[in-house]
Every structure is written in structure tokens, then in C-alpha cells.
Amino acid sequence: MAEIQFDPTTHPHRRVNPLTGEHVLVSPHRTKRPWLGQTEPPQQANLPEYDPKCYLCPGNTRAGGQQNEKYEHTTVFENDYAAVLPPPGPSAPPAPHPLLTTEPVQGGCDVICFHPRHDLTLARLPVPDIERIIEEWSSIYRKRGGQDGIKYVQIFENKGAMMGCSNPHPHGQVWSLSAVPSLPATELDNLQKYSLSTPPSTAPRGPLGRSCLLCDYVTFEVSVAQAEGRVVLKNEHWVALVPWWAVWPFEIMLLPYKRHIPSIVHLTLEEKTAFAQILSQITIRYDNLFSCSFAYSMGIHQRPVPPTTDAVADDQDEENVAHLHLHFAPPLLRSASVRKFLVGFELMAEPQRDLTPEQAATRLRDLPDVHYLNAPKTADNVSA
Amino acid sequence: MAEIQFDPTTHPHRRVNPLTGEHVLVSPHRTKRPWLGQTEPPQQANLPEYDPKCYLCPGNTRAGGQQNEKYEHTTVFENDYAAVLPPPGPSAPPAPHPLLTTEPVQGGCDVICFHPRHDLTLARLPVPDIERIIEEWSSIYRKRGGQDGIKYVQIFENKGAMMGCSNPHPHGQVWSLSAVPSLPATELDNLQKYSLSTPPSTAPRGPLGRSCLLCDYVTFEVSVAQAEGRVVLKNEHWVALVPWWAVWPFEIMLLPYKRHIPSIVHLTLEEKTAFAQILSQITIRYDNLFSCSFAYSMGIHQRPVPPTTDAVADDQDEENVAHLHLHFAPPLLRSASVRKFLVGFELMAEPQRDLTPEQAATRLRDLPDVHYLNAPKTADNVSA
Ligand SMILES: [Zn+2]
């Protein structure tokens, strides 16, 4: 029997996520099935600049009774219904059975309003406003990460009604915990194992001159010819790509590729500006993909907490095995209303996708870099 | 400072899932926040017994052009747009980088119609009809699991528009693959490790007289006083419980507790009948919880494929380290339309829940065992 030649756009296959050890099943032949669903006209902006009922708008009163500042750029407050409570906490109770252990957790949950304007998401904010958000992230990460007993700080944004986010006012959250959560713990563990087991390549390196999984990965990705690769956008310091192991149709990983950077507090001023620029560019392309305010969850993975002392040089500090990166997990698949569900086989066995990461990267790469709501009107984009 | 006494209904804490090694963050104090959302009247049945446009109803034509049998109990056909394709497949291509490996996968995807009636889900089918579904599951598991190159068979049901399932006709799926997917592989690995590292208790045991994680766990759960425990329902052979590590608000694990059973083909006739009875009881309570057709994903985890020979005794076969169990992952949280989203912190860090598993089990346990659509009308349940 003649050998069949593997074709990544035709043959079902699995790919491994080296950060988690998990697989994704790719079924590229299914993108060839007919699509009979709806397509939609571009969403128009219909949010007010200020909403008197929004609990995040400047000067308004929140459910807990507190009043927001009349903030002009960004503001931060503690979540009135936080998922964790500040110390002191109880000690662990005795386990009724070795399989039923309980680990008490303390910490705090902060909300960051990105901007006073109710209607402007990252995709529509000027780059200097995004720089202010990055400064706010750095400052909360430093403050919370320096508190007694805090072992991990998770910065994230959850955007869109489709993601269960009921308030369109641009905002993110920061949860600080006395334990490192499962997913970042697994990623850090795999970064650590890789650094100890893989001989260094010509890519940048992590602390102690050891190899870094993400430095190696991203160095390879930026070396691939653009048309065949997974890179969506790249600037002087950062690259946005659809990772080889992407689960969500238009998933993006954003990370610095020129040097090993453990956290946002390790960024130079120039790297921060480039970070703001590429965040703006990613979110504009996301909105342009289906002409809508694109829903996603975004999270920053980095060093669990920032260094508290200068006594140890960055390149000698084993905690710096972390390589700063952002995950964007957006559910939309085919239009502003047709989403992917992670259910059935995916909940019970493993994630599955039809569109390949390379096809998704091509789609995103080819989009205009001007937000559709700001684009000059042409015969093509005027809605009826 | 006085020691704080741990209270599982007040203090945030983490629990570990020993089948996966993953944690869940429990924030029980948040169930005390005010709920201002809607409550809804009971959903009435409004589906026809036969829908001429349904591609699963008897005698109808599917998108691919094939015609369904005029089946009277259950029927099985291959999915017209399967996620995997039958062998032969290509061999693995060379990896462009060690982090970018590709594993070709072959297999098949079957659809099982549970019943000719378009409007009757598991919750409304008589027990003998559910017994027929269990026979069909056994027979596909045996058939697909015996095919050349098939290493794993995943039986599952995805139910409800909320889960992206567009057809209410009662049906499930079976995906057979040339590889063991991530989640069952992790569970099997943890069952194996436990059997080799944990001295046997007085609970039933797995093959070779070794301890079984699920035998030990479920033996403990059925020994807990009902009011304090996580057991929802129990019969002669099976128990349905909200596991200690549940992620979804009303998640259920269903498993046999009297002896170690590796797969559905190892069930006695009596155990199968008891299985059908408890499946009926679970799905009735689920529908009764919010007076609606309750959405969920359900999956059967068991031995990856059935034994192909009788030459090895069941209790000598290491493959029998699997302990048959079903996971029910339902998204609803507070009403027929208020769901939990696994987003933000949960996608980027780890799953989080407010309601404790013990509180969820109490809610489910206290529900009537007659389906709300079949209950005698009273002043309380007649909708306006
Ligand atoms: Zn690195």
C-alpha cells in the first residue's frame, strides 16, 4: 500500500501544548463542510459615553454602597463580592479521608477600570491610555504581590456578554492568592523541567543560563516564513501568534521574543510602549474579524509575585524561570454570534478544533489595522 | 491571636481532584450575597413527538443525503461530519521543531438516537428504554473498541442549546480514536499510581488485589451521614454524588460502589437495570431543579477499550485498573437561564465555585422523584 503523505490541512491529528502537557485534536477536513448559518452586518456603536446605571462609571455608586472616584484615567477598587478574603484565615481542618483534603486560601480581588469612558474598550483606546493600564497592572502586581502570605497574582480581563460579563464598561480584574493556582503552577513546572532537561539553543535564555521553553518556542516561530507560520503581528519587542497548540479558534498568545522577561515589572519603558501598541493592534484586529466588540478572556502569566529584593541578580534568580506571556481565549468561530462551545467530547476527553492555527493566523494577519468603527465609510462597509 | 475555626460554608478554600491533580477554589461566603436576578415559571413541553425537519427522527433524511431507519427503539449511524476519519492514515510528519510535534489520529464518530420520540429525553423515558440505550452503548463500545488500531472509545451526551447542541432529539455520540485523549489518560494514570502506592483498605479492590482510588473514595462517601455528605441518590449497586472536587455547580459523578467494575461490558444484568434506574432518577431530579429540560454534558469513563480475550481473568488484568464512572457537567447555576461560565480567572488560573458540593447535593437530594411535567397539578405548580 502506498504511503499517505501527511497534509496538516486535511488529516486529523493531535498537537501537544508543552506548557500544560495537554493535547488538542485538530480536524481540519471539517472546515470543508458546507456552512449554512447566518452572517451579520457590522455592529454599530450604541453605548453611551457615560451610563448613570453603570457601577464602574466615574462618580457612580456601587452595589455595596461605595462611590467610585471621579477618575480621569484608570481606577482600582476592591471587589465588593471577592472570591477570597484577606488574612487572617483558619488553619487547615483535619481531612475526614486522605482523598478529601481542604486548603484554606486568603487573598484579595481588585477591579481595574481601564478608562472613564463607558464605551471604549482596549480596541478603541489611544495607545497612551493603554500604557496607563499597563502601569496600573504593574503597580497592583507589585503591591499585592508584596503583601504577607500572597504567593500568586493573576491579572485578567473577561470581556463580553458571551463570556458572562454583564458590564461593557472596559475593566479587568486582579486576584491575589495565598496559593499558586493549577494552570500557572503546571506551566511553571513545565518551564522549570524544560530548563533543567533541554540543552540551550541559540535563542535567548532564562536565569542561570538555562534554556527557556518559551524563548525557544517564540524564536522558532518568528523564524518561520510568515505565510506558513502562526505569527499574527510582531513589533520590535513583542509577537502575537496563534500557538501551535491553540484550543480556541482565534486564540492568541502574546509574548516578548527578544529577551527572556519574567514579569511586567521587568519591562523597560520602550518594551512597555511596544506592549501597549501591540495590545491595541491585537484588539483592533479581533473587533475587525466579525465587525463586533470581540468577546474574550485574557490573562497574564508571569512570575507568581515580583521580586522583593535587589539582592539577587535577575539572571541568578530561579523564580525568573517564568517567561511573561498573555493568553487570549476568544469563543467566536464564524460570525459575531456563532461561537465555539467547549462541551461534550471536549469536556470529557480533550479539546478539539476544526480550523488549524495556521489558517486562523492567516485570517487575523490579513485584517485591516484600523478599527472598523473608525474606518472611512466605503460602499463595502456602509450597512444598509 | 485566637485560632480561627475552619467552617467549610464560610471560609474560602481549595480542594484537589485526585483523578486529575487539579484544584478547585471554593468561595462559600459568596453564596450569602444578595441575588437580584429573575426566577422563571416552569418550562412547558412544547416539542412535537415527531419533527419532519429533524435529521434524527425516524425515516427522515440527513444533511449528507442518507435516510434514517424507521427505528423503534434506538438507532446508530456514523456522523456525516466526523471529527476523525477511518484508517489508513498517514504516518507522522517530521517535526519542524521539537516543540511542534504532530500525531496523526484515526477513528470514527457514531451518533446514537436514544428513542424515536423527538420530545423524550432520558428524564422522560421509561426505564426499559434506558436499558436499551445501555445495551446500545455496550454494543458500540465492544464493536468500535475491537477495531484495528482503536485505543479509546468515548461515549458521551451533549444536551441543550446552552451547550451548543442544536437538536433536542434525544441522542448521544461515541468517538473512537487511535489514541487515549488527555483527560481519560490523566485519570487512568492517577488510578494506576494510586493502585501502586496506596495500601489496600477494607473497600473493594482493583485487579491484582491492589487498591482502587474510586473504590476507596466511593466507599468513604456512602459511609458519611447523608445530611452531611455529598450523596444525591443511591441504589443497590450505584451511587450518584456531587464529588468533593466538583467544578460545575450541580456536577454529578455516577459510579458503582459495591465492587470494582472496569467497564459497561463487565456489568451483570442486575447492575445494568440498576444503572438504568439511577440514570432515570438523576435526570428527573436535574429537570426538576429549575423546572426545565436541564442542559449538561455527560461522559462515560471506563477501560479505554473492552478486553478482546477471556484468556486473562478480570482480576489479573492490569487494564482493569479503570473504574467505570460517569461525569455530568451541567452549566445551570440559579435558574433555567442563569448559568455558570468557566471564564476569566477560571480559564487563566483554576476553576472556582461559590455553592459548596455539600450544599448542591442537599438541593438535589431534596427534589421530588417525579418529573415536574408528569406531576399531578397543584395550586403550586400550575403556571399562570
Ligand atoms: Zn524565556
Ligand SMILES: [Zn+2]
Ligand atoms: Zn474500583
